[in-house]
Amino acid sequence: MGTDVSVEAEIRVRRGGFVLDTTLEVADGEVVALLGPNGAGKSTLLRCLAGLLPIDAGRVALAGRVVDAPRQGVRVPAAGRDVGVVFQDYLLFPHLSVLENVAFGPRARGVPKAEARQRARRLLERVGLAERAADRPRELSGGQAQRVALARALAGDPSMLLLDEPLAALDVDTRKDVRRELRGHLQSFDGPVVVVTHDPVEALTLADRLVVLEQGRTRQSGTPAEVARRPRSPWVARLVGLNLLSGEAADTTVAVGAAQLTVPEPAHGPVDVLFPPQAIALHRERPHGSPRNTWRAVVEGMDVEGARVRIHLDGPFPVVAEVTHAAVAELGLAEGVGVWAAVKAVELTVHPR
Numbered sequence: 001m002g003t004d005v006s007v008e009a010e011i012r013v014r015r016g017g018f019v020l021d022t023t024l025e026v027a028d029g030e031v032v033a034l035l036g037p038n039g040a041g042k043s044t045l046l047r048c049l050a051g052l053l054p055i056d057a058g059r060v061a062l063a064g065r066v067v068d069a070p071r072q073g074v075r076v077p078a079a080g081r082d083v084g085v086v087f088q089d090y091l092l093f094p095h096l097s098v099l100e101n102v103a104f105g106p107r108a109r110g111v112p113k114a115e116a117r118q119r120a121r122r123l124l125e126r127v128g129l130a131e132r133a134a135d136r137p138r139e140l141s142g143g144q145a146q147r148v149a150l151a152r153a154l155a156g157d158p159s160m161l162l163l164d165e166p167l168a169a170l171d172v173d174t175r176k177d178v179r180r181e182l183r184g185h186l187q188s189f190d191g192p193v194v195v196v197t198h199d200p201v202e203a204l205t206l207a208d209r210l211v212v213l214e215q216g217r218t219r220q221s222g223t224p225a226e227v228a229r230r231p232r233s234p235w236v237a238r239l240v241g242l243n244l245l246s247g248e249a250a251d252t253t254v255a256v257g258a259a260q261l262t263v264p265e266p267a268h269g270p271v272d273v274l275f276p277p278q279a280i281a282l283h284r285e286r287p288h289g290s291p292r293n294t295w296r297a298v299v300e301g302m303d304v305e306g307a308r309v310r311i312h313l314d315g316p317f318p319v320v321a322e323v324t325h326a327a328v329a330e331l332g333l334a335e336g337v338g339v340w341a342a343v344k345a346v347e348l349t350v351h352p353r
C-alpha cells in the first residue's frame with residue numbers, strides 16, 4: 001500500500017497459553033472486517049490497536065504515528081490514540097442522558113460544555129436520534145443504543161474506528177436494518193475502520209476487505225468476493241464460502257450484469273444477493289418445471305473439500321457450486337465442460353447496499 005496506509009500493525013502478544021502473532025494494514029477510508037472462530041484472537045487484536053492491551057513485540061502505527069513499539073519503549077495509552085471504539089455491550093453510562101453520553105468524550109478532553117453538547121446534538125441527528133437526546137440509555141432499544149454508541153465513538157472526531165461485534169446484541173430483524181445504516185456510516189467515515197464480527201453476512205456486506213484470523217494468525221485476507229469464492233480453510237469455506245453477487249433490484253428481480261435473478265422478497269436499488277454453493281444444482285440438460293433461476297455455465301476449476309467438491313463456474317456471473325464426488329462423475333464434470341446451473345429463488349437472500 002502507499003502513504004495512505006493508516007494502520008500498520010505488527011503484533012505479537014501472549015494471553016495465557018494463547019499467542020496472537022499477526023500483521024494488519026488498513027488504508028484510510030477502508031472498512032476491514034476481522035473474522036474468525038471463537039478464540040481466534042479478534043478481540044485481542046482490536047484491544048491492541050485501541051491501546052487497551054500492551055503488545056509484547058512488534059510495532060503499531062496509526063496515521064503515521066508509532067503508538068506501540070516495545071523495543072523502543074514507546075507506548076501511547078488508549079486515551080492518547082485518537083481512536084473511536086464501539087464494543088458489543090455498548091457500555092453507555094446508565095446515569096447519563098443520551099446527549100451526555102455522546103458529549104462525554106469531548107468533555108473529558110476539555111472541550112467546553114456548550115460546544116461538546118452542540119457536537120453531540122449534531123451526531124445524534126446524524127444517527128437519527130436527535131429526539132432521544134434527553135432519554136436515559138435504558139429507555140432505548142438495542143438498535144438505538146448501538147447508534148448512540150456509534151455517535152459517542154464519532155464524538156471525539158477520531159482518526160480511526162474500531163468496532164467489536166457492533167450488532168451482536170440485536171435481534172435478527174433489527175440487525176438487518178441497523179447493519180444497513182451502519183454500513184452507510186462506516187463507508188462515509190474518512191479514516192480506517194476495523195470491525196470484529198462472527199457473522200459472515202455482516203462481514204460480507206459491511207466490509208471492503210475481510211481478514212480471517214485462526215489460532216492467532218492471519219489465515220486469509222481479500223475482498224469479500226475473493227474470500228467467498230476462494231476460501232482458504234474449511235472454516236472459511238463453511239462460514240464465508242457464499243456466493244455474493246452485486247446487482248440492481250427492481251421488485252423481485254435483480255439485474256446482475258446482463259443477467260437477471262428472481263429473488264424471494266421485493267427490493268429496490270443496489271443490493272447484494274447471497275446464496276450458499278450447496279444451493280446450486282447442476283444439470284447436463286436445461287432443467288424444466290420448478291420456478292428456478294437457470295443459466296448456462298462452464299466449469300472453470302474444481303477444489304476437493306473432503307466429501308464435497310467445489311465447482312467454480314464461469315457464465316453470466318462467477319459462482320461456486322458444491323456437489324458430491326458422485327455428482328462430479330455422473331455429470332462428467334471437468335474443466336471446460338458446459339453445464340446448466342439452477343438455484344431456487346427461496347435460496348437467495350437479498351441485502352440492500
Ligand SMILES: Nc1ncnc2c1ncn2[C@@H]1O[C@H](COP(=O)(O)OP(=O)(O)OP(=O)(O)O)[C@@H](O)[C@H]1O
Pocket residue numbers: 015016017018036037038039040041042043044045198
Ligand atoms: N484476559 C485474558 N487472560 C488470558 N487469556 C485470555 C484473556 N482474554 C482472552 N484470552 C485468550 O485469548 C484467546 C483469544 O481471545 P479473543 O477474545 O481475542 O478471541 P476472539 O477471536 O475475539 O474470540 P470470540 O469470537 O470468542 O470473541 C482465547 O484463547 C482466550 O482464551
